[in-house]
Amino acid sequence: MTTVLLQRLPHGADLPLPAYETEGAAGLDLRAAIGEAVTLAPGARALVPTGLSMQLPVGFEGQIRPRSGLALRHGVTVLNAPGTVDSDYRGEVSVVLINHGNEPFTITRGDRIAQLVVAPVTHARLSEVDRLDETARGAGGYGSTGISGGAKAGSRP
Template sequence: MEKYILKVEKISDNAIIPNYANKGDAGLDLYSINELILESGERGLVHTGIKIELPENTEAQIRPRSGLALKHGISLVNSPGTIDEGYRGEIGVIVINHGQEVFKVESGMKIAQMVIKPVWRVQVDEVKSLSDAQRGDRGFGSSGV
């Protein structure tokens, strides 16, 4: 199996390098470097204090943590967030409090997970029509609730 290298640069002294909590985990834990108070329904930007350089032909998907979602109603506004291969800025996580209580993000807290995935680059062709499919153009809810 080919080995892929994720390069990580700390831009804050209290940044924590992303890591896998358990063998076989898909997501690397991302950690907050700032404190943030989120009222119910409020969203905010959590800083991680890191920059990354992804392996060629990959993306990083930023996803919510299930424990924060279940226990506190904390999720990500744009989930999954996509970090493109060429981005070199700080990794930020846009969180939202769907819970009914105030939530405090603390420095050093696991705030999200980052999954590295391959990316296929496709050729885009404009056509006059598309091939038929069993589903056709039936959309939202067409296969049942």
């Protein structure tokens, strides 16, 4: 098990610490550490503080991910999903939420707004070359493999 050091900031002192809500949960729920309710109009976004700073071990990151229930029921999600908390960041963890729904959505103090997944990070060594190995896909970009798989580049099912 990996240890993450947490520091509660004054405006989050009374909120519960992030927790895994079930034994099999991958993410720790993060809560809104706001003084007053924030209402997101459809299409609006807001930076919502959590009242926490953290120290992740070197070689790990914190991935800020949406909560599926907020996304399904209200269209509210994490705009830069997944957001990344680097192991050398010591500032407050905040969440960029956006309302993709059709109705205004109100966030109140203590609401569970996102989840934090602690994950290992692999640093890559970059090696510049004159050309890359050929593959069947080649330089085919977005949509080049089709919708149902097995489609050839440029074809559309």
